[in-house]
Structures are given as structure tokens and as C-alpha cells.
Amino acid sequence: MGEDGRVSLWRAPRAVNAVDASVALPGSKSITNRALILAALADGPSTITGALRSRDTDLMIGALRAVGTAIVDRDGGTTLDVTPGTLRSGSVECGLAGTVMRFVPSLAALAVGDVHFDGDEQARVRPMGTVLDALRGLGADIDGDGLPFTVRGKGSVRGGSVTIDASGSSQFVSGLLLSGAAFDEGVVVHHDGKPVPSMPHIDMTVDMLRAAGVSVDTSEANTWRVAPGTIKAHDVTVEPDLSNATPFLAAAAVTGGTVSVPLWPATTTQAGDAIRGILERMGADVSLTDGALTVHGPERLAGIDVDLHDVGELAPTIAAVAAFAAGPSYLRGIAHLRGHETDRLAALATEINGLGGSVTETDDGLRIEPVPLHSGVWRSYADHRMATAGAIIGLVIDGVDVEDIGTTAKTLPGFESLWDRMLTGVRS
Ligand SMILES: O=C(O)C1=C[C@@H](OP(=O)(O)O)[C@@H](O)[C@H](O)C1
């Protein structure tokens, strides 16, 4: 929104030449918010370095402070000293952050007193019932089935075994696992239903729990066993956010230019790492040298038939790139994106088609037929990744006005200036 209450429009800059830049990205949202939960439940103080500061991570910091965790920031906010406290009643504002609404309730059930949750209007339709029902099954007392709801914390949670259908979001599983070691009996989560999406995000949860000394057994498919025990305080350094890197790498792909992202981890559980293989399949030259990932865009991009079930976060970026390929693309396995910040399948189809495109929604994804696009308004639906997808399209098409570019602050405040710097060839 602009100051006058009207939705603001941002004229996406056209790339006059092929981009040639190096772009350093701030920390990962997913790692920062997991690190914060684990630090709040740990057996002593710890420090998170390289944390992302954005709407979603600030909401997580606010949530944990509200229930009794001391968090002090320094180094411009990216170093967080976290001291766990006795968890108590409070009010948690979730905004539109899936990680806050799905990860904090389990921790809140350990508090003494009521913890009230609410969020943005748009957040009230995001699927929540599975997490709340699972927690009830584990002994927690909760009023409500979606935002707003109240967790009536009793100071402890029995825990034990629970079966859920996590086909709607991997966050249902991660949310239970992250606090599970603090439950009296630990937690065993069984999934029963269509395949769980975004599995790398569950791997991230498991890896981070193990790094905190928690025993997690994943030997049985679709079952995660977290033993009860201490979550050890330890310092964490956050990797750059690779999903947020993807629009910048896409800029190289669609302009036939070159973009490097420094500090790309050699191994990672971040979904964004999959961009390497995807852009390569679309014809880009991709290399990881001396810790920097470099994408060099081809003369003509190839269409792609790709299953994004594991890495749905990348769908808006890939859809925007696919709109400029030489042939059609099929993005599959992403029905669950209908429950993301907005219905991303509908939003992508509507907005690309609004610029003259030819995108069809399928049961589980999108078919994108590249056709010439024209100028127009690109709506972002309060969705950071819709806004950045519009920016990618605006690199190639004259006169694309992205609505509410400020919504990128959900995970990447200052997106516009990073984008401008990329276009002026700044190497950071
Ligand atoms: O656990 C996480 O940090 C996330 C898990 C994924 O959610 P879904 O499983 O709902 O896709 C991902 O899309 C989201 O951006 C972040």
C-alpha cells in the first residue's frame, strides 16, 4: 500500500543489456526461524550469526519474545543472542508466515498460560487444522482450528505418537518435530496420505535437530521419531537464502547475462539449491566455483517439464523464466501451492495471462506456453514470490508495473535496491 492507502505500483526496470553482476543474499528464512525455535528451547544461551531480518523472521523473534525468550540483536540485527526463559502466556502475531503459524504452536503448548495466535486476513485461510489436531492428540489444549486460535499451555506436553496427513505442507511435520524433544515422551509423527511436499525442508529440520544433540530416527519412510531429551544450546551460522537468490539467477537466464551469488553452500538442505539443475536443463551454463554460484544465460531458453513437488518455493521464479522459453513448460507436483501465501497456481496463471500469456492451470501445476507478452499491471497478492516473478518478467517486457513490491519484505527487505544494483552491474 502507498501512504494514501492506494496499492502502489513499481515500474519493473527493463534490462537494456544482459545483466552482469554479483549479488550477495542475506540469510535463509527457513534456517533462521528454525534456529530461533531451537535456541528458545535450548538448555542455555546461544548466538545465531547471519540471521535474516525480514517480516517473517521479525515475526518469529516477536513471537518468541512474547512468550518469554530474551533475544538481543547486534551487527545491524543479523547477530542474535538468544537466552531461553520460562515460557509464559502471550500474544503471537503470525503475519502471513507459515513458519510462525506452524512452528510456534508446539512451543506455545509448553508455556504456562494461554498463548493467543492471529495473523493477516490472508493467513486465516492457510491450512492449520492438521497441526492443531495433531497437538491435541499429543495432549495439548487448543481453542480453534485455524487463525485466530489459542493454545492453553500447561507447562508440559505429554507427546507420543500421532498420524497426520501432511500432503498439504511439510511445515505440519517440521512444526511438531522442532519442539518434540521437549515433550515428555518425545514425538513420533507418521504421515498417511499423498506424498509430503517440500521434503528438503523436513531434512533441514532433522539436520538442525541433530546438530542440537537431539536424537531423530528417520529409518522408516514417512515416520519421524524424535526422542525426548535436551536441546543443546549451540551457535548457528545461517546460510544465504537460496530461494531468494533465484530471481537474481533467473535474471541472468532471461537476459542472456551473468549473475553470481557468493557463499553458495557446497551442501545444503535448502530448496533453492535445485535452481542449479533446473536452469541448466533450460539451457543456462551453471557453475559452482570457489563458493560462488554463477549462471550464464543462453541465447534461447529451452522449455522444461519438471516436478517441483520437493521445491515448490521455486515455482514462481521458474514460471516467470518459462514464459520466455522457446517451447512449452510443464510445472508438476505443486498442487499444495494453492495453500501458500496465495493460491500461487491461480495467481501465476492470471498474471502471466493478464500480460497476454498462455498459461493453463492443471490439477497439480501449470502448463506455460511462451507467447509474446505486453505491458500491464502485475498483481502480487501480498506474496513476495509473486512480486519477484513480476520483476523477472519486467526485465524483458516494457512497462510491467508490479503492485506492492514492498511485499518482498516478507523475506527480502530492500529487494528493489538489490535488483537495481544488479542492473547497474554492481558486484557485491
Ligand atoms: O519449513 C519451511 O521453512 C518451509 C517449507 C515449505 O512449505 P510447504 O511444505 O508448505 O511448501 C516452503 O514452501 C516454505 O517456504 C518454507
Ligand SMILES: C=C(OP(=O)(O)O)C(=O)O
Ligand atoms: C511458502 C512460503 O512461505 P511460508 O513460510 O509462509 O509458507 C514461501 O516463502 O515461498
